[in-house]
Amino acid sequence: MAEQNGTGAAIRRARADAGLSLRQLAAEIGVSAGTMSAIENGKVALTVERLQQIADRLGTPRARLLEPQQVPEPAPRRDATGPGPRGGDWRRFAALDLDPGLRAAVEVFTEIGYHGATMRQVAAAADSSVAGIYHYHRGKQQLLATLMTRTADDMEWRVTxxxxxxxxxxxxxxxxxxxxxxxxxxxxxxAFISATELRSLEEPERSRVVAATERIRQRLEAAAxxxxxxxxxxxxxxxxTARVVISLCLALPHRPDREELADPQRVAAEYAEHALSMMRG
Incomplete structure (x- = not known):
C-alpha cells in the first residue's frame, strides 16, 4: 500500500467509491468540471463550506477527506482478451476490474478525449507518477485498447x-x-469512449471490438x-428496423439528459418497450 496525502486525492477516491464522474459531482455542487478537476488535483483552496458540501454529496464524513488515505498499488497488467463472466445474471453489474491507471484513463478520455489526453494527465488523475503508469501500461494506446475490449466483452456476454x-x-x-x-x-x-474513439483504436483490437458489435447485430436481426x-x-x-433499434441503444451515452441514466434499469426497460412497438408496426 502506498500512502497518499491530500484532500484533493481523498475527494477523488471518495467520488470513485460513490460511482460519480467528475462532471457529475461538479454539476451537483454547482461548479465547472475544470474547477472540480483543480480541486481534486490540489490546485485551488477549499472553503469549509465547499468541503462540507462535497462530503455531504459523497456521503462521507468531512474528516475522511482531510485525513491521509491508503491507495492500493496498481494491479499487475493482465491480458484484456479474457472472456466475460458468461452464465451470470446479465442484469447485475459489478464494477469492472480496472486498476488506478485504467480508472484514471476513463476519467481523462471522457473529459478531454483520447487525442487531447496525455500520459501525464492520466498519471495526475491516478495520483501516480508518469513512470508508475508506464510500469503497468505500455502507453495511451494500450490503455484505450484495454478499456474498449473489456467494454465490448462485457456488452456481448450480456446480450448473449x-x-x-x-x-x-x-x-x-x-x-x-x-x-x-x-x-x-x-x-x-x-460506452461513450468506445463510441467516440473507435477510429483511434489500432489493430488488431479495433477489429475485435467491431466483430463483437457485429455478432450482437446478427443476434438481434435473426431474432427479429x-x-x-x-x-x-x-x-x-x-x-x-432491428438495425435502427441497435443504433438507438448505442447512442444512449450521447443523450443530453444524462441524469436520466441514473436509473438505468428503467431506461433499459423503456428501450425494450419502444423496440417492441417499432417492431409490431
Whole structure:
C-alpha cells in the first residue's frame, strides 16, 4: 500500500467509491468540471463550506477527506482478451476490474478525449507518477485498447446471456435490447469512449471490438426476422428496423439528459418497450 496525502486525492477516491464522474459531482455542487478537476488535483483552496458540501454529496464524513488515505498499488497488467463472466445474471453489474491507471484513463478520455489526453494527465488523475503508469501500461494506446475490449466483452456476454434464456423470438429480441441498453446506460462513460474513439483504436483490437458489435447485430436481426415469420412482428423490414433499434441503444451515452441514466434499469426497460412497438408496426 502506498500512502497518499491530500484532500484533493481523498475527494477523488471518495467520488470513485460513490460511482460519480467528475462532471457529475461538479454539476451537483454547482461548479465547472475544470474547477472540480483543480480541486481534486490540489490546485485551488477549499472553503469549509465547499468541503462540507462535497462530503455531504459523497456521503462521507468531512474528516475522511482531510485525513491521509491508503491507495492500493496498481494491479499487475493482465491480458484484456479474457472472456466475460458468461452464465451470470446479465442484469447485475459489478464494477469492472480496472486498476488506478485504467480508472484514471476513463476519467481523462471522457473529459478531454483520447487525442487531447496525455500520459501525464492520466498519471495526475491516478495520483501516480508518469513512470508508475508506464510500469503497468505500455502507453495511451494500450490503455484505450484495454478499456474498449473489456467494454465490448462485457456488452456481448450480456446480450448473449439474454438471448440464451430462450423463449419466443420476440421475447428474446426484447431481452437483448434491454441488455444492450442496460450495458450502455450503466457503463455510460466506457460506452461513450468506445463510441467516440473507435477510429483511434489500432489493430488488431479495433477489429475485435467491431466483430463483437457485429455478432450482437446478427443476434438481434435473426431474432427479429424469426419473430416476423412467427407473426409477432408486423414491421415490413424487421432486419432494417432491428438495425435502427441497435443504433438507438448505442447512442444512449450521447443523450443530453444524462441524469436520466441514473436509473438505468428503467431506461433499459423503456428501450425494450419502444423496440417492441417499432417492431409490431
Amino acid at each position: 446471456s439474454a438471448d440464451e434464456e430462450g423463449g419466443r423470438p420476440a421475447e428474446r429480441f426484447a431481452r437483448m435490447v434491454e441488455a444492450l441498453a442496460l450495458a450502455q446506460a450503466v457503463r455510460h462513460e466506457l 426476422v424469426q419473430a416476423a415469420a412467427d407473426g409477432d412482428f408486423g414491421v415490413a423490414d424487421p432486419r432494417g
